[in-house]
Amino acid sequence: MTKKNAILSLENICKIYQMDGISIKALNGVSLTIEEGEFVSVTGSSGSGKSTLMHIIGCLDVPTSGKVTLEHHEVSKLTERELAQIRNKKIGFVFQQFNLLARTSALENVSLPLVYNGTAESNIQGKAKEALEKVDLGDRLHHHPNQLSGGQQQRVAIARALVTDPAIILADEPTGNLDSKSGVEIIEIFKKLHEQGRTIVMVTHDQNIASQAQRIIKLRDGKIVS
């Protein structure tokens, strides 16, 4: 079922959590392929397993069973250290809470992933600046998060996700903390990035937002229902 230009494939993924001696099956045999350049949204009610799925796609966690392949790397059996390196190079995260470092300029926030992958110091600033210009924040390089609006902060976060040129941009409720106007702006940025050929996976419970994507994956009780 793996297609030739598949960027990510999940095969029969199960994730079982142990809580107070009770096992909870968060994911129960999920198989999924995401192709290069796709804009996919993952939806489902809370408890449907979408967060768990996002963690596994984002290499923040490994499945209990099943196989995850990201750009020909089998990631389901990697160590904590190797996962960190994969996250750095292959995944660009955009969070609901923006998760920018406080008291740190936009430029430095965007530089952070580059610092962790050993990019030469002379190149870091240039790359970070370029990424911020892509999200129209070229004039806000030295602003701190508390000097930026919510929409601007989320654009800094998108720039940070783009700066390492990752295989997948993984957005977790990217509009959840924004007013509807800023939310629309952010979705427009994602659409633009999709047109430029980026692969985007967006997790959301909001049907309207989800419907902006090219493909919608619906989860219920740890299984893909459509």
Place this chain on the structure above:
Amino acid sequence: MPIKQLIRVAIKSLQTNKSRSLLTALGVIIGVASVILLVSVGSGLKDYITNQMQDMGSNLIMVMPGEIDLDKMGVGGGAMSGAFSSMASSKLKLEDMDEVEKIPQIEGAAAMIMASSPIRYKGESKSAQVIGTTENYINIRKTGFEKGSFFTKSEVNSGRKVAVLGYKVAEDLFGEENPIGEKVKLGEYRYQIMGVMEEKGGQGEMSPDDKVFVPITTAQRQFDNDNISLILAQVRSGDEVSSTVPLVEEVLKQRLEEKDFTVLDQKEILSTVSSILDTLTLALGGIAAISLLVGGIGIMNIMLVSVTERTHEIGLRKALGATPEVILTQFLVEAVFLSVGGGIAGIIVGSGGALLLSKFMPATVTLWSVMLAFIVSAAVGIIFGITPARRASQLSPIEALRYE
């Protein structure tokens, strides 16, 4: 992650909580400063006493009345004051000194007694320590003269009322005047001054600067005391010192019925005193090191708080690709920064304090205590930083990101 970046991140996070960082470092500052200060007092005391002992002359054997156990001797000038305080029970006589002097290995010997007496000249009066001694004293102490000369054997034998002043005594009483030939009143009697010793520096028991020297026979008469409280004997060469000690004991045993005296050689006293002072220095340093330990615990405490506070940030950094090692190093660098920064400040405070203290009492900052303090403070940072740093590095990124 390059070390430059790590240091930048560490400085930034320490700056975020300036007063907290400062207070945490203060624990180490106090610890390091007190180690340096106390060790400097200990080693200063040792230098001081060693110098004073060596100032007395070389290859010396001392005979004191009464039995003195070196091991039970106190710290500091205990040897001397112990000897002089046992003067009352002293049975050593001037003739004993003559016999000691007859031993072939002995180059010269001097007897001493000590007393306190006011000394007056015209309107000026001051209290001085009077030392009654014999003519050889000056050869053994090897002190030069500012003016005049020391008294001679004939003056000792005839018990003339002549006096030699220490440099400070002469300065205080006479100022610019020439004291030679002048008469001072020592207690009830008038003494003619025949010399002023050159300045030796230092103070206390061993320094001649604030003493007045008179012939021992004169002193015995004035203070109504037939005994002597110390015999200083100089051995021909350093190699013969320890072999001469038993000879002196033998001679004195024949003259006195019981062994009511102690013969000590200078090196023995010196090594005992310095070993006592080394122990003291170590004990002082050890006590101070406890505060360094407490400072280390303070660092660990604040780093644990910091890890908890920054759980979310740690999660984010991990999501963005920071490996556990990078997180570990980051927090370790921060802890070491606190402790080394505190260590450097402590070295400055401690050395400055010791320098200030050295104006009032002997204190010398030793290089080894500074180095040790620096190394220990760095080690404290690593030892007490490793637990919080490990805790940070092992946080699960998912849990950490979820943490509010």
